[in-house]
Amino acid sequence: MSTVKLTVNGKAVAVDVEDRTLLVQLLRDHLNLTGTHVGCDTSQCGACVVHVDGRAVKSCTMLAGQADGASVTTIEGIAKGDELHPMQAAFRDNHGLQCGYCTPGMIMSAIDIVHRHGGQLDETTVRHELEGNICRCTGYHNIVKAVLDAAGRMKVSQAAE
Amino acid sequence: MYQTTYHRPSSIDEAVSLFGKSSEAKFLAGGQTLLPVMKQRLAGPSDVIDLGKIKELQGVELSGDVLTIKAGTTYFDIMQNADVNKAIPAIAYLTSVLGDPAVRYRGTIGGSIANNDPAADYPAALLALGATVKTNKRSISAEDFFQGLFTTALEDGEIITAVSFPVPAKAGYEKMRHPASRFALTAVFVAQTKSGEIRVAATGASQSGVMRVGAIEAALKANWSPSALDNVSIPASGLLADIHGTAEYRANLIKVMAQRAVAAAG
Numbered sequence: 001m002s003t004v005k006l007t008v009n010g011k012a013v014a015v016d017v018e019d020r021t022l023l024v025q026l027l028r029d030h031l032n033l034t035g036t037h038v039g040c041d042t043s044q045c046g047a048c049v050v051h052v053d054g055r056a057v058k059s060c061t062m063l064a065g066q067a068d069g070a071s072v073t074t075i076e077g078i079a080k081g082d083e084l085h086p087m088q089a090a091f092r093d094n095h096g097l098q099c100g101y102c103t104p105g106m107i108m109s110a111i112d113i114v115h116r117h118g119g120q121l122d123e124t125t126v127r128h129e130l131e132g133n134i135c136r137c138t139g140y141h142n143i144v145k146a147v148l149d150a151a152g153r154m155k156v157s158q159a160a161e
Numbered sequence: 162m163y164q165t166t167y168h169r170p171s172s173i174d175e176a177v178s179l180f181g182k183s184s185e186a187k188f189l190a191g192g193q194t195l196l197p198v199m200k201q202r203l204a205g206p207s208d209v210i211d212l213g214k215i216k217e218l219q220g221v222e223l224s225g226d227v228l229t230i231k232a233g234t235t236y237f238d239i240m241q242n243a244d245v246n247k248a249i250p251a252i253a254y255l256t257s258v259l260g261d262p263a264v265r266y267r268g269t270i271g272g273s274i275a276n277n278d279p280a281a282d283y284p285a286a287l288l289a290l291g292a293t294v295k296t297n298k299r300s301i302s303a304e305d306f307f308q309g310l311f312t313t314a315l316e317d318g319e320i321i322t323a324v325s326f327p328v329p330a331k332a333g334y335e336k337m338r339h340p341a342s343r344f345a346l347t348a349v350f351v352a353q354t355k356s357g358e359i360r361v362a363a364t365g366a367s368q369s370g371v372m373r374v375g376a377i378e379a380a381l382k383a384n385w386s387p388s389a390l391d392n393v394s395i396p397a398s399g400l401l402a403d404i405h406g407t408a409e410y411r412a413n414l415i416k417v418m419a420q421r422a423v424a425a426a427g
Contacts, residue, residue, distance in 0.1 A: 002167065018164065019167035020162040020167075043193065043264065044342075065211070113262070131261050
């Protein structure tokens with residue numbers, strides 16, 4: 001057992017876990033943040049993507065101990081109170097989800113994509129960048145639309161800040 | 162995953178000392194292979210020694226005609242690095258088609274070559290560019306380092322610290338990506354050194370892991386152009402065959418990927 005100290009969605013936490021605990025298990029089983037999903041558990045599907053120190057990573061492929069001292073943001077941490085994050089709002093407006101299982105990972109990856117590319121996003125880039133996130137319902141069409149829509153909204157909201 | 166004990170040393174010396182005190186330790190780099198393997202219980206190390214917080218394993222240096230990438234540098238940081246893009250853009254390109262964005266944030270060049278997956282990307286770059294693998298004990302040429310499927314010259318407790326690449330005159334990499342795993346179904350790295358030597362390496366093709374391709378090197382030495390390979394035939398013996406492609410298919414891919422890589426190298 002070890003004590004892992006990290007910041008999750010802006011809040012400092014210390015959690016006693018077995019050394020073999022994965023970051024996704026710490027989030028879901030110890031902190032009850034079940035918005036982060038486990039899809040494949042083999043690093044393929046991206047349902048478990050969270051931000052660790054600003055980088056979108058697969059939390060099923062990282063030990064909790066590796067996140068010691070890090071700042072982690074999950075899907076629960078991106079809205080401002082009742083106001084959805086622009087990426088969440090764009091997924092809703094563009095019907096970018098059906099069953100919703102992949103959506104938390106999609107949104108966390110998509111925010112990272114917009115941050116990295118800024119205003120340079122086009123459909124080809126979004127499709128290429130989303131290849132680590134698998135959706136079995138939508139055929140990706142509306143997800144791509146949502147990401148492109150959100151890229152515009154995030155630019156606007158950044159400019160307003 | 163089996164029970165294990167996790168360590169996070171802050172120096173190479175501390176990591177080596179921890180390794181010596183453990184019964185069956187494994188070094189953890191980015192964890193994008195080791196952790197999935199541990200989750201499947203195909204590996205059950207008594208101790209996991211995380212190299213991720215060792216500062217001396219991070220960074221890129223360009224000094225004259227040598228590009229040195231420290232072993233713990235992530236794929237993402239390699240892709241973004243200005244010196245890599247300036248000195249050997251083919252390495253930046255290779256990195257951009259490796260895994261997916263989330264994997265590229267975690268995976269490291271040292272982890273990739275220590276694992277030596279027969280379909281991994283970096284081994285082809287190291288072999289074609291005539292790179293040198295630096296460890297905490299010695300320097301090993303790429304030729305001597307890669308010793309077959311998942312096998313390297315590394316000894317127990319030895320840690321890769323960096324890879325040094327001579328900056329080539331020209332280099333290119335092209336890959337037929339497996340659409341699900343993103344590993345190379347077959348990929349080829351071509352390089353023309355500053356002294357005029359032609360070196361070509363293929364990954365994802367051979368049953369013995371990454372390999373030089375002499376027939377293509379000879380044809381490109383005579384004429385550095387994609388068309389120089391039109392009549393080159395690569396034998397299928399010793400090549401991988403699986404549900405994704407026969408040995409004959411991969412033999413042809415070696416030629417086609419080499420032609421595309423030469424075109425990309427210019």
